[in-house]
Amino acid sequence: MHEASLVSYLLDEVLNQLEKLDNEFNNNQIESIEVIIGSMANVEISAFEFAFEVLAPQKINPDAKLIIITKKAVVECYSCKNKYETDEWIAQCPVCGSFGGKVLNGDSIILKRIILKR
Numbered sequence: 663m664h665e666a667s668l669v670s671y672l673l674d675e676v677l678n679q680l681e682k683l684d685n686e687f688n689n690n691q692i693e694s695i696e697v698i699i700g701s702m703a704n705v706e707i708s709a710f711e712f713a714f715e716v717l718a719p720q721k722i723n724p725d726a727k728l729i730i731i732t733k734k735a736v737v738e739c740y741s742c743k744n745k746y747e748t749d750e751w752i753a754q755c756p757v758c759g760s761f762g763g764k765v766l767n768g769d770s771i772i773l774k775r776i777i778l779k780r
């Protein structure tokens with residue numbers, strides 16, 4: 663399950679970000695973590711959530727919430743250069759009907775923000 667290694671990497675990144683804060687660092691004060699997952703990031707959302715439930719309590723407070731925002735990928739058509747959103751693995755250009763294109767974004771996982779408890 664490669665989602666487990668992605669979650670592990672995400673949690674390390676969360677801790678890195680918290681260490682950069684000027685005020686007192688406390689990794690037990692996380693309210694929620696928001697992540698954007700692109701439709702072409704090759705992530706199974708339910709597996710990602712499960713991995714978070716298992717791994718998060720080992721590194722941060724167990725009640726920290728995971729908020730996943732899914733985002734459609736943006737693809738540029740190879741033939742006509744039209745840019746369009748899609749959540750299909752084999753995308754079809756709505757303008758010229760060609761299949762496939764260059765993925766401009768939507769193939770990554772982005773740590774959007776960390777909300778701390780007051």
Ligand SMILES: [Zn+2]
Pocket residue numbers: 739740741742743744755756757758759760
């Ligand atoms: Zn096209």
